Amino acid sequence: MSQHDEEVAKLKREFRFFPVTTSTPGKLSRDQIEFFNTNGYLTGLQIFDDQKAIANRKDFDRILDIFRKQGKDSYAIDRYQDRFSAIYDIATNSLILDYLEDLLGPNIVCWATHYFCKMPGDEKAVSWHQDCSYWPLTPSKTVTVWLAIDDVDRENGCMQIIPGTHLRGHLEWKESNSTEHNVLTQTIPGAEKFGVPVDIQLKAGGISIHSDLLVHGSLPNRSKLRRCGLTLRYCPIDVRAYWDWNKQSIICRGKDSNGHWANVPRPVDDIDVIF
Numbered sequence: 001m002s003q004h005d006e007e008v009a010k011l012k013r014e015f016r017f018f019p020v021t022t023s024t025p026g027k028l029s030r031d032q033i034e035f036f037n038t039n040g041y042l043t044g045l046q047i048f049d050d051q052k053a054i055a056n057r058k059d060f061d062r063i064l065d066i067f068r069k070q071g072k073d074s075y076a077i078d079r080y081q082d083r084f085s086a087i088y089d090i091a092t093n094s095l096i097l098d099y100l101e102d103l104l105g106p107n108i109v110c111w112a113t114h115y116f117c118k119m120p121g122d123e124k125a126v127s128w129h130q131d132c133s134y135w136p137l138t139p140s141k142t143v144t145v146w147l148a149i150d151d152v153d154r155e156n157g158c159m160q161i162i163p164g165t166h167l168r169g170h171l172e173w174k175e176s177n178s179t180e181h182n183v184l185t186q187t188i189p190g191a192e193k194f195g196v197p198v199d200i201q202l203k204a205g206g207i208s209i210h211s212d213l214l215v216h217g218s219l220p221n222r223s224k225l226r227r228c229g230l231t232l233r234y235c236p237i238d239v240r241a242y243w244d245w246n247k248q249s250i251i252c253r254g255k256d257s258n259g260h261w262a263n264v265p266r267p268v269d270d271i272d273v274i275f
Contacts, residue, residue, distance in 0.1 A: 001175045002185050005134070011242055014139035015132060015170035017213055025102040033102065036209070040166030043200050043208035047095050047147070053205030059086035060115060060149050060228060074117035074228075075124075075183055081113045082248045082264040089266070091232050092252050096145055099209065100234050100253075103143055107237040107254030109261045111142075111246060115149070116183070117228035118157050118221035125157070125220050127182045128191035130165075131233075132212040133173060134184070136242035140170075142212040142235040148202035149228040157221035159208070159229070160197040165215035168194065181220070191215050202229075237261065 001009075019037045022028075028042075036042050048056065063084055067076050081087045090096070091110040100108055118124065132140040152158040165171070174189055176182040194215060200208045210216060221227050237256045241249075251263040 040214035041210040048205030127187040156227035166213035
């Protein structure tokens with residue numbers, strides 16, 4: 001077990017799904033909220049038009065080039081929302097936040113972001129897991145917005161989810177072995193016994209949203225096309241973070257009267273990024 005996983009496992013955390021109770025949603029329909037409560041995800045929400053999707057892709061290409069010049073790979077752009085204005089601007093985009101307000105309430109924090117970019121022919125996969133298992137946060141109220149930077153489908157390794165698994169609490173997991181070629185470190189063994197996996201296929205500029213308790217993963221990218229997505233992690237103000245995981249957060253909407261969460265300013269210039 002990695003040291004991080006071992007230390008996180010020792011923390012006192014509350015794992016349970018908190019159903020959305022919004023009675024008068026502003027953006028989502030009541031049927032969509034019921035679907036989220038039952039299945040743990042939403043998908044097919046088109047946020048950006050083609051022009052903005054192309055701009056998002058160009059921003060990522062530029063950022064990836066910076067990382068490659070530092071000898072880093074395409075998975076290394078993790079929690080840089082405080083250093084790249086392009087990431088910050090997506091995280092605080094009102095089109096995304098309007099959906100989230102229906103799920104999380106009026107006070108919304110983005111505490112992390114991560115590009116998951118599988119290059120053509122990439123044999124790495126993401127084994128079945130629950131996000132909350134990795135994170136030193138409590139309670140388990142984070143939702144992930146998965147923004148398609150490229151078109152994503154089964155051929156290039158789209159995310160897969162197992163509906164309803166967010167209602168099963170924190171599931172037992174094991175350390176991933178080398179044969180899995182896992183981007184991460186944890187595997188829920190035999191996860192398919194919980195249901196039939198669903199492919200989350202998106203056009204560039206579209207998003208899916210899922211609970212931090214939902215079991216999900218992705219297959220390798222054996223196509224000739226890149227598959228990149230930006231994950232954005234949001235939670236309501238009452239969630240608490242251990243180990244300074246609140247220090248790079250953005251209060252995207254509303255306020256934090258207790259001052260637990262940082263509210264980093266929009267980066268003015270990202271030319272001289274500190275790694």
